[in-house]
Amino acid sequence: MAVVLLPRSLLALFPGAERRHEIDGTTVEEVLVLLDARVPGIRDRLVESGPRLRPHINVYVDGERGDLVTEVGPTTTVHVIPAVSGG
Amino acid sequence: MTTRTLLLVGTKKGAFILESDATRRDWSVRGPLCEGWPTHDLIVEPTSGAILAAAGSPWFGPAVWRSDDLGTTWSHSSAGLTYGDDGPAIKTVWSLAATPDGTLLAGVEPAGLFRSTDGGATWAHVEGLTNHPTRPTWGPGAGGLILHTIVPHPTDPMRTWVGISAVGVFETRDGGVSWEPRNVGVRAGFLPDPHPITGQCVHKFAMAAGEPDTLYQQNHCGVYRSDDGGATWIELTDNGLPSEFSFPLVTHPRDPDTAWVIPLNGADQGRYVPDGRPAVWRTHDRGATWIRADEGLPAEHAYLTILREAMARDTLDPVGVTFGTETGQLWHSADEGRSWGLVTDALPEIWAVESVVLDG
Numbered sequence: 001m002a003v004v005l006l007p008r009s010l011l012a013l014f015p016g017a018e019r020r021h022e023i024d025g026t027t028v029e030e031v032l033v034l035l036d037a038r039v040p041g042i043r044d045r046l047v048e049s050g051p052r053l054r055p056h057i058n059v060y061v062d063g064e065r066g067d068l069v070t071e072v073g074p075t076t077t078v079h080v081i082p083a084v085s086g087g
Numbered sequence: 088m089t090t091r092t093l094l095l096v097g098t099k100k101g102a103f104i105l106e107s108d109a110t111r112r113d114w115s116v117r118g119p120l121c122e123g124w125p126t127h128d129l130i131v132e133p134t135s136g137a138i139l140a141a142a143g144s145p146w147f148g149p150a151v152w153r154s155d156d157l158g159t160t161w162s163h164s165s166a167g168l169t170y171g172d173d174g175p176a177i178k179t180v181w182s183l184a185a186t187p188d189g190t191l192l193a194g195v196e197p198a199g200l201f202r203s204t205d206g207g208a209t210w211a212h213v214e215g216l217t218n219h220p221t222r223p224t225w226g227p228g229a230g231g232l233i234l235h236t237i238v239p240h241p242t243d244p245m246r247t248w249v250g251i252s253a254v255g256v257f258e259t260r261d262g263g264v265s266w267e268p269r270n271v272g273v274r275a276g277f278l279p280d281p282h283p284i285t286g287q288c289v290h291k292f293a294m295a296a297g298e299p300d301t302l303y304q305q306n307h308c309g310v311y312r313s314d315d316g317g318a319t320w321i322e323l324t325d326n327g328l329p330s331e332f333s334f335p336l337v338t339h340p341r342d343p344d345t346a347w348v349i350p351l352n353g354a355d356q357g358r359y360v361p362d363g364r365p366a367v368w369r370t371h372d373r374g375a376t377w378i379r380a381d382e383g384l385p386a387e388h389a390y391l392t393i394l395r396e397a398m399a400r401d402t403l404d405p406v407g408v409t410f411g412t413e414t415g416q417l418w419h420s421a422d423e424g425r426s427w428g429l430v431t432d433a434l435p436e437i438w439a440v441e442s443v444v445l446d447g
Contacts, residue, residue, distance in 0.1 A: 012122050013147065013163065044165045045147040048176035056146045082146045 002031055002076040009082055010046075014039050028059055029068040031078060046080065056083040088446050092401055093157070094409055094430070095138060096417065097126030097439030102140050104158045105430060111407050111421040114430050121152045121161060127181045127235075128396055129441045132206065134189045139207055141193060143179020151180055151193055151207045167210035168193070168201055170217070182396075184237035188244035194234030198225060198251045202263065213263040216249070221268065221285045228252035228288050228307070235395060236291055240299050248302070248317060253288035256304070256317050269317030274308040277354075291336045291395045295343035303346045303374070305336035305395075310348060312374050323374030329361050335398035339423075340406060344373045347400070347408055347424050349393045359390040367408070369424050383427035384418065391416070394438055401442035411437030 001022040011017050017039045025031035029051070036043035048054050051068060059066045060079040072078060090109040096102065101119025121140050128141040140152040142163075150163040168177055175197050182194035191203040193210060200213040225232060236250030245262045248269065255270040273287045288307030295301035300316040309331040311320040324331045330350040339345035347369045352361045360366065366381040392413040401407040408424045411417045415434040420427045 009122075010147070041164060041166065044150075048148060049169050049172050049174055050176070051172055054146065054148055
């Protein structure tokens, strides 16, 4: 199962949610749908209409920038990282 | 009976709640709330007493936040806040209101209206407004293409008015199925045709107490009143106001003839109070004359800007009026806007103020 690591600022929106999740899924989109079943509402915080990742949300799949269609394997690590932006 | 007065304050960096008693002299401050999300509007849901916040995060998108314990704990949802996968992404929630049947309405950017019948847990697009024939001509103001004002009829859930910048006022009389522009008599001085059907830059409008067909409007181009539910508007600017340009407008909770505005110097002159001398102007005669009040406010060199949602009034007697500035000061008057005192002076950029009175 893929390992998904979530950022602190996202966890703050879902009290009790774990930072680390092990999830079956073949793409980032599928992983986020399955994650949403565990943490209802979390997909909406990461994905906008399109569907596409929100402009200031980055997903790294085994260290490489990915998007919703990036493939995910059983040993993949997925990092969700808010972009360095704001003011 | 103990009276608690709350000021719900939306800022660029989260919501804040200030609390006092009926005297409204000393205020405690809680915040930042809503995880520091930029917050454009706050209301209290009449049916439950819950606080609802309209917000949008640069990272995590739009959401309506809800607290059922006066701001101690919060949840959030944007379920259904979408124009669909083929439509534009929604950046933020700009405005909230409740209709008399308990339905919640949310205005968003880019401009559109959503409704919730479950306290904000899920939302549905009010397609009739988005499908209006003028929609292809809608253009943004400096703050974006935003639906920033929602004024429900106090007793008829089928009637609601909304304000969109820079598009104008619309009214529905059938619960959102169809909408009509309500901009006759309102100038759009920045367009080649200053009297289009839509294209007016409404900044804020509010209903007169006990007179649902009386509306007051602060526009980019003047202050107006309508006595026929927005069908036609009469300009009030030249009745003594120092400027046509401002953002907020608030009406009295019991007197339909009284309203407050805070004129700024002009759209292209800095958008701060004239000459750096803040003053709140009020009318007691439906805009026929205006009274300037600056007691307690800085006498000079205070180049304050007050944004469209950043003024509110409570329901006590005398009425308390509050405004917040783009530079984080919160000013309060406990005597209907005659004299003013500083509540706090270092909040983030203030975008919204709402007054709440709790008895019990």
